[in-house]
Amino acid sequence: MxxxxxxxxxxxxxxxxxxSLKDLAVEAGRKALHDAGVSPSDIQMLYVGNVGSVxxxxxxxxxxxxxxxxxxxxxxAVRVEAACGTGAWALHLGCVAIASxxxxxxxxxxxxxxxxxATVEGTSIIAxxxxxxxxxxxxxxxxxxxxxxxxxxxxxxxxxxEDLAHTSVKNHYxxxxxxxxxxxxxxxxxxxxxxxxxxxxxxxxxxxPMTDAASAIVLCRPEILExxxxxxxxxxxxxxxxSGTWYQATDxxxxxxxxxxxxxARAYEMAGVTAKDIDVAEIYNSFSIQEPLGIEGLxxxxxxxxxxxxxxxxxxxxxxxxxxxxxxLLCKGHPLGATGATQAVDVIEQLxxxxxxxxxxxxxxxxxxxxxxxxxxxxxxxxYQREG
Amino acid sequence: MTVSAIEFSRLGPSKLHxxxxxxxxxxxxxxxxxxxxxxxCGHDTLTEFELAxxxxxxxxxxxxxxxxxxxxxxxxxxxxxxxxxxxTLPAPxxxxxxxxxxxxxxxxxxxxxxxxxxxxxxxxxxKFVVDDEPAPKKKAPAKKPTAxxxxxxxx
Amino acid sequence: MATLTSYGAYVPQYRAPLGEIQKFFGRPGRxxxxxxxxPGLDEDTLTMAFEAAREALKGERGVGAVITAxxxxxxxxxxxxxxxxxxxxxxxxxxxxxxxxxxxxxxDAFRIAATLDVGPTLVVATDHLVSYxxxxxDVLSAGAATAFLVDPRTSGFATLGQQARVHDEVFDVWxxxxxxxxxxxxxxxxxxxxxxxxxxxxALEAITDRPTGRYTSICPSQPHPQVLRGLARVxxxxxxxxxxxxxxxxxxxxxxxxxxxxxxxxxxxxxxSNLLALAYGGGxxxxxxxxxxxxxxxxxxxxxxxxxxxxxxxxxxRWIEGRQQSPH
Numbered sequence: 043m044x045x046x047x048x049x050x051x052x053x054x055x056x057x058x059x060x061x062s063l064k065d066l067a068v069e070a071g072r073k074a075l076h077d078a079g080v081s082p083s084d085i086q087m088l089y090v091g092n093v094g095s096v097x098x099x100x101x102x103x104x105x106x107x108x109x110x111x112x113x114x115x116x117x118x119a120v121r122v123e124a125a126c127g128t129g130a131w132a133l134h135l136g137c138v139a140i141a142s143x144x145x146x147x148x149x150x151x152x153x154x155x156x157x158x159x160a161t162v163e164g165t166s167i168i169a170x171x172x173x174x175x176x177x178x179x180x181x182x183x184x185x186x187x188x189x190x191x192x193x194x195x196x197x198x199x200x201x202x203x204e205d206l207a208h209t210s211v212k213n214h215y216x217x218x219x220x221x222x223x224x225x226x227x228x229x230x231x232x233x234x235x236x237x238x239x240x241x242x243x244x245x246x247x248x249x250x251p252m253t254d255a256a257s258a259i260v261l262c263r264p265e266i267l268e269x270x271x272x273x274x275x276x277x278x279x280x281x282x283x284x285s286g287t288w289y290q291a292t293d294x295x296x297x298x299x300x301x302x303x304x305x306x307a308r309a310y311e312m313a314g315v316t317a318k319d320i321d322v323a324e325i326y327n328s329f330s331i332q333e334p335l336g337i338e339g340l341x342x343x344x345x346x347x348x349x350x351x352x353x354x355x356x357x358x359x360x361x362x363x364x365x366x367x368x369x370x371l372l373c374k375g376h377p378l379g380a381t382g383a384t385q386a387v388d389v390i391e392q393l394x395x396x397x398x399x400x401x402x403x404x405x406x407x408x409x410x411x412x413x414x415x416x417x418x419x420x421x422x423x424x425x426y427q428r429e430g
Numbered sequence: 431m432t433v434s435a436i437e438f439s440r441l442g443p444s445k446l447h448x449x450x451x452x453x454x455x456x457x458x459x460x461x462x463x464x465x466x467x468x469x470x471c472g473h474d475t476l477t478e479f480e481l482a483x484x485x486x487x488x489x490x491x492x493x494x495x496x497x498x499x500x501x502x503x504x505x506x507x508x509x510x511x512x513x514x515x516x517x518t519l520p521a522p523x524x525x526x527x528x529x530x531x532x533x534x535x536x537x538x539x540x541x542x543x544x545x546x547x548x549x550x551x552x553x554x555x556x557k558f559v560v561d562d563e564p565a566p567k568k569k570a571p572a573k574k575p576t577a578x579x580x581x582x583x584x585x
Numbered sequence: 586m587a588t589l590t591s592y593g594a595y596v597p598q599y600r601a602p603l604g605e606i607q608k609f610f611g612r613p614g615r616x617x618x619x620x621x622x623x624p625g626l627d628e629d630t631l632t633m634a635f636e637a638a639r640e641a642l643k644g645e646r647g648v649g650a651v652i653t654a655x656x657x658x659x660x661x662x663x664x665x666x667x668x669x670x671x672x673x674x675x676x677x678x679x680x681x682x683x684x685x686x687x688x689x690x691x692x693d694a695f696r697i698a699a700t701l702d703v704g705p706t707l708v709v710a711t712d713h714l715v716s717y718x719x720x721x722x723d724v725l726s727a728g729a730a731t732a733f734l735v736d737p738r739t740s741g742f743a744t745l746g747q748q749a750r751v752h753d754e755v756f757d758v759w760x761x762x763x764x765x766x767x768x769x770x771x772x773x774x775x776x777x778x779x780x781x782x783x784x785x786x787x788a789l790e791a792i793t794d795r796p797t798g799r800y801t802s803i804c805p806s807q808p809h810p811q812v813l814r815g816l817a818r819v820x821x822x823x824x825x826x827x828x829x830x831x832x833x834x835x836x837x838x839x840x841x842x843x844x845x846x847x848x849x850x851x852x853x854x855x856x857x858s859n860l861l862a863l864a865y866g867g868g869x870x871x872x873x874x875x876x877x878x879x880x881x882x883x884x885x886x887x888x889x890x891x892x893x894x895x896x897x898x899x900x901x902x903r904w905i906e907g908r909q910q911s912p913h
Contacts, residue, residue, distance in 0.1 A: 161495065162497065169497060181496065186508055190508075239505075502906075
């Protein structure tokens with residue numbers, strides 16, 4: 043598969059009380075159009091990922107609203123939703139649209155505005171992305187549900203809270219250097235350990251903030267991008283999606299591993315590469331434990347070993363495989379519908395060589411983004427390649 | 431979460447009881463929400479199987495930032511409880527200092543208020559309290575909390 | 586003759602610091618109770634009833650009737666007794682009866698249970714009349730539940746004997762319709778309690794020929810320590826109520842009060858003991874003769890009262906505020 047990346051754009055990722063959901067989506071969309079050098083009328087289909095606007099913003103029909111205000115009418119527009127994997131799903135549908143041959147140029151977008159409501163309301167709405175009536179009826183929320191996975195991992199592999207804290211240290215190091223990140227401060231292992239408890243064993247610096255943001259990508263048939271050699275020649279070379287359990291109670295560590303490992307296997311085959319060929323990775327980590335799990339699922343480390351790279355340097359900028367040079371979701375936040383699209387934008391920037399200073403991997407050629415959603419329900423893998 | 435009165439009528443009564451779902455094919459127990467899907471073998475016919483109410487904690491977290499319905503009760507423990515019959519359920523564990531809870535603590539079920547539906551009535555359901563009684567002699571073999579399926583193999 | 590075959594008691598584990606609450610509101614005087622047994626935010630009269638009933642039933646499901654007595658049902662327009670029966674998975678077809686109105690409900694329920702011919706009857710008295718702010722210093726509101734299995738056919742460990750009843754029109758403690766908390770005149774309560782219970786025990790003496798002073802113990806409902814002192818006027822000796830007094834430890838548990846006193850009396854009883862259950866509410870008093878025919882298996886009610894976990898005054902008020910927002 044080979045889908046051209048014609049343009050990318052994203053808003054800052056932080057609390058932005060002055061911007062509505064519509065404002066964020068239009069801002070990202072316009073940036074992507076401008077970067078692609080196309081006008082709204084060139085977009086033949088719009089995919090807008092959004093998870094919770096009914097709850098957060100008391101509005102539905104996000105794609106129809108964005109299509110109107112971005113000016114892509116009369117092209118078709120549809121909303122995409124797959125819990126926290128939404129942005130990656132929008133990207134997948136865009137790739138499928140191009141690969142099918144039915145469309146030449148499409149836009150995919152993810153957007154979310156979470157901060158119009160108080161934290162406790164927001165947490166309850168996010169919980170609707172899991173089973174709020176059955177499993178989360180027991181007083182769980184996403185942080186506490188994931189905390190159960192963290193403890194399971196620690197028990198199974200003899201990993202301590204301090205071992206896991208290194209993941210936050212690495213993410214914050216790069217988040218501090220990312221101008222569009224929500225949290226921009228470095229921290230030490232001790233500061234992570236002393237940060238306030240959110241859901242034992244997860245602490246404040248191990249969970250992502252609630253963020254407002256939108257990210258967009260203009261995709262095209264490869265011939266269109268090839269004909270514009272002055273543009274960075276970055277292509278999406280694999281898009282592989284899978285599902286997993288809807289309930290945390292019956293989710294095992296192997297289930298979590300397979301959530302990424304199965305679609306990753308197909309993705310590597312699709313792109314004609316192996317895990318060893320990857321230079322940069324954006325791995326979903328709304329909670330720090332998910333980064334080691336993702337590193338293992340993508341084949342960068344054995345099960346139970348994924349946490350080590352943050353401590354020994356092998357997942358830092360100059361390590362064997364650089365993971366989350368954007369600061370990850372821990373620093374960028376997790377605007378639910380936008381995240382998967384933001385991950386794509388961040389990998390593409392690495393391959394283009396336009397990542398912020400101090401976070402640019404030297405000569406990055408092949409990148410991967412891994413997004414997940416729900417209690418263990420969505421696995422979404424994309425591989426990107428720079429040519430020439 | 432908010433729930434309408436109609437939904438409450440549909441969901442409410444079953445929440446008073448502590449039960450699992452028993453697969454008519456493989457006889458294994460799945461959690462109570464698997465009304466049409468056996469987690470173990472995928473079969474589509476399951477029947478209610480009443481649980482005695484005792485079990486042990488195999489995993490837990492302590493919630494400091496609760497959802498709306500649990501406001502005022504934090505910090506509280508939510509555990510994965512391996513019931514003596516061999517099925518694991520998530521549930522709050524109340525009336526105990528979180529520091530006194532650990533994997534292996536025995537617990538027993540009781541009835542508690544869970545939340546008010548936004549249009550519905552009061553939801554009652556089971557929560558757990560620490561159980562001083564010893565484990566029953568004949569216990570279902572404890573299932574390990576991790577490996578259940580073999581890791582993915584590359585095609 | 587109706588007999589008791591089993592019983593259970595539930596006292597919530599939390600103890601609110603009445604002394605600090607009084608200080609907080611600048612109320613003078615010594616707190617009348619050491620602490621208040623306070624149900625957790627996720628507890629109410631139904632969940633407490635469930636706990637007590639489960640202890641009494643010990644897994645039994647074949648119950649012919651369920652009678653609940655409370656002044657604070659968590660919901661209206663639906664029976665507490667029915668919901669309790671459903672939660673306990675009792676057999677279909679049982680009679681469900683809700684009693685309300687005042688603190689004599691348990692003894693009213695015994696009277697009804699003795700006449701029903703439906704097999705074992707589960708009788709549960711449960712209460713938590715919440716008072717807000719300074720009022721709690723007078724009303725001593727606390728929560729608890731007690732459950733009894735009454736069987737007219739089999740012989741249990743105690744026989745429910747005769748009852749004597751009196752009623753006067755009194756305005757001591759009352760609540761209108763759906764009001765949030767009770768209104769009260771405590772001094773009227775103290776006098777009315779003494780007057781009505783006095784007439785009730787005198788009437789019972791006439792029926793049973795057993796003088797009040799000859800009971801092994803007296804198990805009185807007790808909204809306030811003052812009413813226990815007043816019992817001396819009706820012929821009660823201190824040793825008869827020493828073992829069944831608890832209001833000075835955990836406060837006023839409303840309709841569950843006479844039940845809790847009775848549980849204490851039964852725990853300490855043996856073959857040949859005679860207990861006098863005595864309940865007062867809203868001007869009405871009921872005196873019940875109970876003869877213990879074999880030593881019952883106790884439920885250690887005293888430990889449930891004496892145990893408990895102190896909560897801070899801030900926690901107490903955070904819960905009270907939570908209760909006002911979602912009333913229960």
